[in-house]
Amino acid sequence: MANSVGPNRRMLSSNAPTIVTRDGEPCFALGTPGGVRIFPTVVQALVNLIDHGMTLQEAVEAPRVWTQGQELEVEPAIPATVRTLLTARGHDVREVNTVAGGMNGVVCNQTTGIITGAACWRADGSPFAVAGGPARPGIRFRPDAGRT
DSSP states (O other), X not given: OTTOOSTTOOOSOOOOOXXXXXXXXXXXXXXXXXXXXHHXXXXXHHHHHXXXXXXXXXXXXXXXXXXXXXXXXXXXXXXXHHHHHHHHTTOOEEEOSOSSOOOEEEEEOTTTOOEEEEEOTTSSOOOOOOOSSOSSTTOOSSTTSSOO
C-alpha cells in the first residue's frame, strides 16, 4: 500500500518544504528531516507561528508530539500535567528524546525586507546570513523589487 510504513516499503514522498505567503509575498519558510514525522512537525510549527504568535526560534524549538495511532510520543518538555490529562483521556503516553529532526526556517519581514533565520536544538544546524548587496551587478533576491 502506498505511503504505508513497514519493512521494504518506501514513502512516495517524505518532504514538506513549506513556504507561507501573506498577500502574495513570502512570509516564512520551514523544513525539517524526520521521514513520516515531517508533516505533523511542520504543522505544529505553523500552528505555533500563526495561532500562538511565537517567534520563529520559539516555534522551531517548541516541544513536539507524535502519534501514528499507537502510543503518543511526547518530548521531555511536555509538562507532566499535560501528560496526566492525555493519559486520563486514554492515550498511552511515552516520552522520547526528540520527535523528528532539527527544523530550520526563515522569516521575511514584509516591511523591511530583512530575512531572519532560525535553527532548533535537535540537530547541529545554525542560521547564517550574508549581506552587503548583490553578488554581481543586476543580481537581486527579488529582481522585480527595487530595480536600479
